[in-house]
Amino acid sequence: MTELELSGITVRFGGLTALQDVGLAVGPHQVHGVIGPNGAGKTTLFNVACGFVQPDSGHVVRRGERVERLRPRDLPGLGMARTLQGLGLFDRMTVLDNVMVGADHHARSGFLGSLLALPRAGADERALRDRALRVLDDLGVASYADRFPPSLPYPIRKRVALARALVSEPDLLLLDEPASGLSAGEMDELGDLVRALTARMSVLLVEHHMDLVMRVCDEITVLDFGKVIAHGTPDEVRNDPAVLAAYLGEDVH
Ligand SMILES: Nc1ncnc2c1ncn2[C@@H]1O[C@H](COP(=O)(O)OP(=O)(O)O)[C@@H](O)[C@H]1O
Ligand SMILES: [Mg+2]
Incomplete structure (x- = not known):
């Protein structure tokens, strides 16, 4: 059974479609990464997973049970916890x-x-x-x-x-950009830490830094302009032409 499933998630902000029919599943003791260029919809997806944003369509499923109108205050009762992009201390x-x-x-x-x-x-x-x-x-x-x-x-x-x-x-931890502001060495330590956490929990890792995500994730979902453009293991995603194009621009081969 999956720890968390986001299925058919669409979020609109006025005329802007921030997410369109996005789905992913986080398995037990897995680190599932969400990457994508700035503005791809990563934080919006994270906010759906922790109940800050209600999707216009689609739903959140926790261990096979659909969660209706998830709210941040529901997370502890669902065995979930999150950190925020700002620290909130x-x-x-x-x-x-x-x-x-x-x-x-x-x-x-x-x-x-x-x-x-x-x-x-x-x-x-x-x-x-x-x-x-x-x-x-x-x-x-x-x-x-x-x-x-x-x-x-x-x-x-x-x-x-x-x-x-x-x-x-928690047995499901949601991390939004945990590496922002860290040095390369600190990022390595963070990577080790996140790997060690999988003994006790699953992790949804939303992160801009490719190298960290490639190193610690079992599975990766890549967003661009609010859509899933690739999904798979780090090796599969690393060599995907759509991912390279989204991250690096068309003239890089
Ligand atoms: N509260 C909001 N109101 C209007 N537009 C938003 C809001 N939050 C995000 N957006 C827009 O949705 C898109 C996705 O943003 P975001 O999820 O923050 O992307 P990422 O985290 O990948 O950089 C962007 O175009 C952003 O400007
Ligand atoms: Mg973001």
């Missing part, structure tokens, strides 16, 4: 608190508790803190737990944002 919260926020639905008194201003149950709070620290440690950034995001280098903040997505223990 809270500047005035410590790294640890930022990560704990990502798992709030795990704590029994979480959302309702904070609405009613009840103190969080002590045991829940401790378990959550331990889990958040473990995830930060897994990502090699536990030493920054008490720092505030604005004081940290960008690559560290990116890891914190990833930790926040992972702390809810």
Whole structure:
């Protein structure tokens, strides 16, 4: 069974068709990449997968079950988590608190508790803190737990944002342009990290950087002007003339 299926997705913004009849399927323990030139529709597709954008037609299927009107708040309940192209970290919260926020639905008194201003149950709070620290440690950034995001280098903040997505223990992770702003070396590390995550989850990786995508993905869907122009393994996609043309321009052979 697939972890996630997007099928027949069409999205229009006024007169512009950002996606037209786009489909893809993410298998268990797979990294599925979505690539394409700027404006191809990658972020729009990502936004459909995490419920920010409702498609004009088509649907989202999670483990064989169609999800009606997916909303971002539905993701934890569906075992899904996402990171955003912007980091979305809270500047005035410590790294640890930022990560704990990502798992709030795990704590029994979480959302309702904070609405009613009840103190969080002590045991829940401790378990959550331990889990958040473990995830930060897994990502090699536990030493920054008490720092505030604005004081940290960008690559560290990116890891914190990833930790926040992972702390809810998703089995499907959605990543939008995780490599943006990283150096080549940091990108290699990110690639290793994403590969390691497949032991525990599937990943939908929306990314502009071809080399990262080629290195970590099992399967790739290529978009151009809102349509799927190629789909297959990295080797299949790498040599596809339509992909070369879309990325490199017609006069390159
Ligand atoms: N909210 C929006 N309103 C209007 N047009 C949009 C909106 N979001 C994206 N677009 C347009 O849809 C197309 C696809 O954009 P996007 O999904 O961001 O592409 P990519 O992430 O591949 O660069 C672009 O032409 C973009 O200008
Ligand atoms: Mg984008």
